[in-house]
Amino acid sequence: MLMMPVLDLQFGERIVTLMAALVLVLQIAMVSQRWIVLHIRIFAVQSLFLAMIAATIAWYNHAPHIYIAAVLTLVVKVILVPILFERLVTRMEIHEEIEPIVNVPLSVLIAGGLTLVGYVVAESFYRPDAPGVGHNALAVAISLFLIGFFTMINRRKALTQVLALLSLENGLFLAAISLTYGMPLIVELGILFDVLVAAMVLGILVYRIRETFESMDVSRLRRLRG
């Protein structure tokens, strides 16, 4: 039999907050990462924590349909997408480091600043009497969103931009489950398949860009104009 604190709702909230913090740490680690394979693996671990958050919320609020969302996240984002991307990396023989536009220490500091913005924004949504996981998870979700956007702007190569887009989507997922204890299942399903299809299509697109321009640098796409 499980111990008493495990059944306590407040304890569950603490675990969710802790894992949300870990997700944020991983997001900042992603901003500072230079190796694309490690970048993909950090994304997989981050998604794993998201699935665990979803499972925790499902357990403490007796909402079985969130389990399905958790399992789908596990299958799609922790297993399928990383495998897809790692294959892409091997096939395209990427060896060079990621070169961000703003240098890494400054990017990390900007990511820290964006987290602060996330907290300030989340504060205005917070009502002490309203149900929900609390403003911590929401703040982390908004921060993930902002940092994801920043990373997309900050990267030159198409593949890393796709990864940033996916971590941005992780933020959306976290916001959804922390605010509403999960959207209707059909919406969750839709979003996850959307992500999978987007990852596959973008993977092919990245490969084509590489084939045509012999580089993944999206700034070279300007050549189409002239």
Place this chain on the structure above:
Amino acid sequence: MIERLMENAAQFLLLLVLSPLVTGVIRTLKARLQTRRGPGILQPYRDLRKLFSKGIVIPETASWIFTATPWVVFFSTILAGLMIPMVAAEAPLGLFGGVLAVIYLLGLGRFFLALSGMDSGSSFGGLGSSREMTISALAEPAMMLAIFTVAIGAGSTGLTEIAGAAIGQNWRFLAPSQMFAFAALSLVLIAETGRIPVDNPDTHLELTMIHEAMILEYSGPYLALLEWAASIKQLVLMTLLINCFWPFGLQPTWFGFGAVEGICWLLAKLLLLSCAIVLLETVNAKMRLFRVPEMLAVAFTLGSLALISTFLF
């Protein structure tokens, strides 16, 4: 009064005896993980004994700083070690100063080490000193922010109070601010103890060494003192990390059977942390020197997030 003296003596001995063992365990575990046999966990003691029986060679250009440095480094590190709670929650020299005193005593040692690196007149010494100061200038803000986060939780910068507050609240380390602070302090620990992604403690390869470059001109007993001080510093920082965040098994006093239990807990926690360090060292390659500021920027950001989130949550 007598009790306090005995506490100090006990912790002094523990620092002296335990620190080479920690170094030895880390080395052996690392060798085993790389499927080598390794020299055995007692090798650092044998190294120290051998070095103490050898003669001393002092460079012609060296001044008094060169001969004073080993003593200053050794005793400032020991003093810092006496100020942290190792076995009992109350630090033996707790009244003398808090966590700031610990950090700046270690800073004093580093200052003298950097001076002596330049004092010896060899170009490698100066190179090591400048690298060491660059890294520590970046690591210190991150460390301070993480320490302040812990201190705010306890309402004091005294390590006795910090450990006491940590014992009082069982699940406190689950709070996000503590998590961020722990992550930041772990990164700083790697940088400060010269572990692999930042510095390699086992190499004398000229391009990469930092700590070894500074002590390159030392020999005999002086080298032994510096090596010993380095492993004591490592033990002090590791203990600081584990007892601020995981104070399980800290005893109320040094006396009675509790001390044995406390030492066992300390050894268990140190072993766990050593395993983590070994794993990290084995899976990572050494970073280029210009990449180190990036890692420390992450530590700094985590430290500031930790401090900010104590006020937000």
